[in-house]
Amino acid sequence: MGESVVRVLSAGTALPGPAIDTGALARRFGMDRLWEQWVDAFIGTRTRHLAIDLESGRPRQSLADLGTAAAEEALARAGLSAQDVDVMVLGTATPDQLMPATVNVIADRLRIDDIPTFQLQSGCSGAVQTFEVASALLRTGRHRTALVLGGDVIAKHYDVTADLAALPPGELVNYVLFGDGAGAAVLSTLERPGAPELRAVATRLSGLDREPGQVLNWYGQADLKAGPAAPANEDYKAIEEWVPVLAEQAVDDLLDELGWEREEIGYLLPPQLSVAMTRRITERLELPGAVEVSRVGDTGNTGNALLFFQLENLLAEMTGPSRAIAVAVESSKWIRAGIALERPADGGRAAEHTPEGN
Known part of the structure; x- marks a missing residue:
């Protein structure tokens, strides 16, 4: 089974x-x-x-x-x-x-x-x-x-x-x-006609010997007595440099695992740091037939919520057989992550692929 x-x-x-x-x-x-x-x-x-x-x-x-x-x-x-x-x-x-x-x-x-x-x-x-x-x-x-x-x-x-x-x-x-x-x-795991199947999930720690791109502090009483410190800080230059690289690696992880070709991707849910960064990342990923599903321009970067805003739009748009890839990058200690979804033809199952695509 x-x-x-x-x-x-x-x-x-x-x-x-x-x-x-x-x-x-x-x-x-x-x-x-x-x-x-x-x-x-x-x-x-x-x-x-x-x-x-x-x-x-x-x-x-x-x-x-x-x-x-x-x-x-x-x-x-x-x-x-x-x-x-x-x-x-x-x-x-x-x-x-x-x-x-x-x-x-x-x-x-x-x-x-x-x-x-x-x-x-x-x-x-x-x-x-x-x-x-x-x-x-x-x-x-x-x-x-x-x-x-x-x-x-x-x-x-x-x-x-x-x-x-x-x-x-x-x-x-x-x-x-x-x-x-x-x-x-x-x-x-319920049967649901038209519901996309979760075909793959890939998450990989990618921060060995790399300084954090973002720090978010919690404070105890002893911390407060030691003196003020910024609750949040970003190395935006490092984020600009590394997020596109890690996003590309995350896409490759998923494509390699499923044996999918870039031309087969119908929808892309890119990392959503900002409108400007999303544009740069999308161009780098080179998914020529993919429709971009973005929300950051209207919501700002909502962190762990943004994937769900994108999914909300995707599920409304994904009305026929198609494939989608969503990518997220965690910049504090650098994690690349992504999911692959496939909506099969009505009444069918998504085609199975070995890691080599055979």
Whole structure:
């Protein structure tokens, strides 16, 4: 008996508050028109959603709030209830607390209990890693339906009183790159006509002897007494250099495993650091027939949520037999990751490939 086939039944997402454009950020932080033009030219993100009130800095929604809303939407779209879930996995770099795990808070709100739950601490690749953990469990045949989630609330690290003009570039970029959000998807071995099959997942640590491209700090009382330190910092030059390289390697990992040709890919869900970076990455990947599925221009970089926003669009567009590849790169200690999906012809199964494509 072969392994069970895992299908992606649905995706759901949640964003906090109204969309905030770059002009609103500029006015709040006293930045001039030249700064707005710089953001437009070099970042390209038009709007983002923040889980804090921009005027007061007070939290409005937590990751658990957003994750619960996204999960409820995904389950409703799949035509399932929370009681149908056998496994839950959350990927995040910004849990609400170190303990209890945010995945378990979400489970409690959904009235889910007595199942395996996992929380993966990771940057943008955490969303892909949830697919790897969940699909491995589903393919054993012991579980049937998994709820996978990804999300981040970056804005809780913002100092809304900061003088952005005085910040070093590694801190300043966080104010314009990121937005907050959460997403969820339902994976299942249930038969579902039209649901794409999860054909492969690849995650690889790629950071040996490489300095972190991003650092996100947690503070204890002893840390605070030792003196102030930036909660978040990015080496954007290193990210610009290495993310396209690792994204290309992630695509090659998937194509080599499945024996697929570049010309056979119908949809590409590229890494979503910013609009400008996405454009560079997509050009490098050289998938000539692939339709790009991107959301970063409207949501900002929502970290582990972005894959689910892209999936939400993909599932609506993937109406005929086709293949899709999604890629994410974690830049803190450098992880390349990706998933391959295939929607077979109605009533059929995706063709099997050996690693050599025979």
